[in-house]
Amino acid sequence: MSIILDHVNYIYGGDTPLAVRALDDICLQIPDGQFIGIIGHTGSGKSTLVQHLNGLLKASSGSIYFNGEDIYDRDYDRKKLRSKVGLVFQYPEHQLFETDVFTDVCFGPKNLGLDKKEVELRAYDALRKVGLPDELFYQSPFDLSGGQKRRAAIAGVLAMKPEVLVLDEPTAGLDPKGREEILQQIRELQKKTGMTVILVSHSMEDVAEYVDRIIVMNRGRVMYDDVPKEVFRHGKELEEVGLAPPQVTYILQELRRRGLQVDTDATTVEEAADVVMRALQYVT
Amino acid sequence: MLRDITLGQYYQTESVIHRLDPRVKLAGTLLFIISLFFFKNFIGYLIAAVFLMLVIRLSHVPFRFMVRGMRAVLFLLLLTVVFNLFLTPGEPLVILWKVTITKEGLKTAINMAVRLSLLVVGSSVMTLTTTPNNLTDGMEKGLRPLKVFRVPVHEVAMMMSIALRFIPILMEETDKIMKAQIARGADFESGNIIRRAKALVPLLVPLFISAFRRANDLAMAMEARCYRGGEGRTKMKPLIYQKRDRIAYLCILIYLTVGIWLGRLQLPAIG
Ligand SMILES: Nc1ncnc2c1ncn2[C@@H]1O[C@H](COP(=O)(O)OP(=O)(O)OP(=O)(O)O)[C@@H](O)[C@H]1O
Ligand SMILES: [Mg+2]
Numbered sequence: 340m341s342i343i344l345d346h347v348n349y350i351y352g353g354d355t356p357l358a359v360r361a362l363d364d365i366c367l368q369i370p371d372g373q374f375i376g377i378i379g380h381t382g383s384g385k386s387t388l389v390q391h392l393n394g395l396l397k398a399s400s401g402s403i404y405f406n407g408e409d410i411y412d413r414d415y416d417r418k419k420l421r422s423k424v425g426l427v428f429q430y431p432e433h434q435l436f437e438t439d440v441f442t443d444v445c446f447g448p449k450n451l452g453l454d455k456k457e458v459e460l461r462a463y464d465a466l467r468k469v470g471l472p473d474e475l476f477y478q479s480p481f482d483l484s485g486g487q488k489r490r491a492a493i494a495g496v497l498a499m500k501p502e503v504l505v506l507d508e509p510t511a512g513l514d515p516k517g518r519e520e521i522l523q524q525i526r527e528l529q530k531k532t533g534m535t536v537i538l539v540s541h542s543m544e545d546v547a548e549y550v551d552r553i554i555v556m557n558r559g560r561v562m563y564d565d566v567p568k569e570v571f572r573h574g575k576e577l578e579e580v581g582l583a584p585p586q587v588t589y590i591l592q593e594l595r596r597r598g599l600q601v602d603t604d605a606t607t608v609e610e611a612a613d614v615v616m617r618a619l620q621y622v623t
Numbered sequence: 624m625l626r627d628i629t630l631g632q633y634y635q636t637e638s639v640i641h642r643l644d645p646r647v648k649l650a651g652t653l654l655f656i657i658s659l660f661f662f663k664n665f666i667g668y669l670i671a672a673v674f675l676m677l678v679i680r681l682s683h684v685p686f687r688f689m690v691r692g693m694r695a696v697l698f699l700l701l702l703t704v705v706f707n708l709f710l711t712p713g714e715p716l717v718i719l720w721k722v723t724i725t726k727e728g729l730k731t732a733i734n735m736a737v738r739l740s741l742l743v744v745g746s747s748v749m750t751l752t753t754t755p756n757n758l759t760d761g762m763e764k765g766l767r768p769l770k771v772f773r774v775p776v777h778e779v780a781m782m783m784s785i786a787l788r789f790i791p792i793l794m795e796e797t798d799k800i801m802k803a804q805i806a807r808g809a810d811f812e813s814g815n816i817i818r819r820a821k822a823l824v825p826l827l828v829p830l831f832i833s834a835f836r837r838a839n840d841l842a843m844a845m846e847a848r849c850y851r852g853g854e855g856r857t858k859m860k861p862l863i864y865q866k867r868d869r870i871a872y873l874c875i876l877i878y879l880t881v882g883i884w885l886g887r888l889q890l891p892a893i894g
Binding site for chain 2: 357390393395418421422425426428431433434435436446447449450451481495496499
């Protein structure tokens with residue numbers, strides 16, 4: 340059970356002088372239960388790529404298989420696919436439209452044709468999962484703060500109980516605390532439910548700490564696809580395409596250059612602290 | 624999806640026509656359209672077509688973009704032709720079962736079809752070679768005399784250019800919100816009219832909110848930069864006629880004189 344992308348290409352504005360090749364020969368395999376980070380500079384094709392995963396965009400060429408079935412087959416049920424691959428767009432708060440948060444979250448499951456009880460149960464469950472306080476459930480979504488709106492919107496997709504959750508820059512425009520909280524919640528959700536989560540971001544720090552695997556996009560191509568450690572080894576190349584490894588990587592590399600025998604593979608602050616402590620004990 | 628609708632479809636390239644002062648293009652298009660209604664024989668249309676072809680060649684815009692505008696009016700064109708062809712009374716030419724095609728009908732139909740095509744392609748040349756902003760600039764300056772009659776020319780032009788500027792943005796926004804709602808299982812395509820109208824709510828509400836938010840932001844940004852309307856406002860790129868603009872006016876004048884003179888000649892009846 341997985342998603343497979345096979346030589347996928349996508350071109351915006353096919354026959355106009357402004358044609359843009361947004362995806363260039365993408366081959367990927369996404370197994371169940373993985374937590375994946377997609378990173379890339381602005382305009383590298385991240386959003387375009389994730390919109391293919393639930394069939395919103397149709398590849399100009401190439402094929403995509405979801406659980407072994409070609410999603411471009413004429414009799415493939417793409418509506419069902421959309422409920423299985425939940426996609427949270429960039430700035431999802433712009434899609435809120437109902438008079439209160441709860442009704443808005445109900446929109447997704449209601450479209451699946453579930454009965455009222457099940458719809459409300461799922462909405463309630465989803466709102467709890469994203470950590471929105473109960474007293475906000477019946478407020479107008481437009482009266483919430485940015486971070487709360489974001490949560491409500493994420494709940495709107497979660498309520499459809501997707502097998503794969505794709506989040507396009509869920510932390511864009513939030514303060515560090517809000518960012519931390521949302522990412523933390525996503526991780527917990529992933530651990531608890533074991534669903535596949537794909538997190539799009541252009542910040543390495545965001546991604547490094549949480550994911551099992553990083554896909555680096557550059558100009559519509561997959562540049563690296565590996566575990567975080569391995570990807571961050573290519574510090575220089577990453578900088579060239581406008582990305583930066585986490586700051587701790589820099590510190591560790593500099594320490595090593597100056598003669599401290601540290602392991603530069605650490606990607607989070609805790610790991611790095613650990614590594615440095617060990618190294619210091621070793622030399623003194 | 625929605626990107627296929629092209630309004631203000633500017634075609635970016637380098638050419639004399641692109642560089643012309645927008646006032647020249649506006650006036651030229653207007654005169655060209657008016658001239659089409661003066662012609663009485665096919666020579667006039669021939670001259671108009673040749674003139675138009677020359678301008679198109681000079682503009683470096685591929686011909687297929689010109690005819691693309693035709694698609695929108697194709698239905699209208701067909702309707703006009705059909706009605707004129709069958710419903711004009713006069714000397715019968717062909718009689719098929721119950722419908723009669725008259726000589727006059729044939730003539731009017733061809734006349735209308737040619738005129739309409741030239742009209743559409745002619746105005747496409749203007750919109751394809753002039754950015755919307757440039758166009759409103761030209762309108763503002765060209766219509767300035769109307770200020771005497773208290774027409775708020777600057778304000779109208781500003782509103783138009785803002786509106787034009789926002790069309791692609793709102794279109795993109797619509798596309799995005801639509802996709803986001805489809806991802807949540809919304810269905811914009813099936814069901815009867817009532818269901819479809821209802822399905823638009825999740826699209827329209829966020830769209831309106833976003834439009835208001837943008838309008839608000841823009842107004843704020845304009846005020847923060849001390850915008851107070853047209854009084855005493857100068858332009859970064861003021862429109863000043865260059866040599867090429869004068870030459871263009873001359874060309875238009877020559878076309879008009881020759882076209883209308885030859886186009887109104889009483890030709891011996893053909894056939
Ligand atoms: N609707 C569209 N029409 C035309 N071109 C588009 C459209 N959407 C994106 N593009 C182009 O496709 C390329 C990839 O865009 P995409 O939105 O996938 O980038 P991204 O990696 O998500 O960037 P960001 O980090 O800014 O969100 C860009 O060059 C962009 O200009
Ligand atoms: Mg994006």
